[in-house]
Amino acid sequence: MTLSKTSARYGEQVPTPHYGQPRYRTIADELRQRIESGVIPPGALLPAESALTAEFRASRGTIRQAIALLRAAGVLVTDHGRGTYANPGSPVGDSASEVETRERHIAANAEIASLFAVEVGTVLIEHRSITRTNGAVSLVVVKYRLLQLQRDCLRVP
């Protein structure tokens, strides 16, 4: 029911709710900014997870989720008993972009239905892809395709 804006700010303890951005993404953005701004130079070790836990007042799992995000983006590298450090060999370091995708079934509206030459209300697959560059949404891609089962593509073992 679309609750009005709760004036909850981060930095304090949030029980569980994720307003707007989840906590781990906020932390990831903060860490990436530190790297891009030079606070954490390339190759330098980040504070230990236990330290980040204390600083961001988040659980270790949440910190690790944030780190995993940046590791997947190639921004960070982690060695087992050693630590996590800023990847010295990141191409631009700046244009790190993450893609978030999502698929769902939808009923075709008039516009889409006419494109596919099907009846309005026909179930289609909608594939959404949101690309964030430096944390900001830079590209949105929406794909539509028919729900028909594809007998043409067979998996090879």
Next chain:
Amino acid sequence: MTLSKTSARYGEQVPTPHYGQPRYRTIADELRQRIESGVIPPGALLPAESALTAEFRASRGTIRQAIALLRAAGVLVTDHGRGTYANPGSPVGDSASEVETRERHIAANAEIASLFAVEVGTVLIEHRSITRTNGAVSLVVVKYRLLQLQRDCLRVP
């Protein structure tokens, strides 16, 4: 070493130790095999996380780690309140297909505006792509981009 009694076999449940492969990877391999072997056909929903928890006798976090692995590999797709299913796989790309594209400027509606975090009515670039396979429309892709990128690349070293 010299501790020859590290065996906490317990029969079925492993308390914490990870022998050889971590548990979540073993589970991921098992799930992948089910998909490739056809036990879980493309597009079919996987059992819910709660069900997998019971079947593999693992915690939900571990199940989710396994699923995340396959999702990153493009094997699985997850919808929020719906479920996780085997990725139907590659789009068409089968027989002769033609692509028709068009690009134009549009004003952001409420939905798109919120995604980009801009005001409704902001001018965006819309790129449409219609793919016809054997004459019939099989795929429609709509991309949205900001008209001006904000202070991204092009940094002086």
Next chain:
DNA sequence: AGAAATTTGTCCGTATGTATC
């Protein structure tokens, strides 16, 4: 070389929010 401390890896259980059916 060995032992302890540090740090990341894995796993569990629980609670609550949010989206979908």
Next chain:
DNA sequence: AGATACATACGGACAAATTTC
């Protein structure tokens, strides 16, 4: 509106790799 299912977050425990003493 209720049930179901995924998402986020917390806290604790132990394992494994590395560093330090």
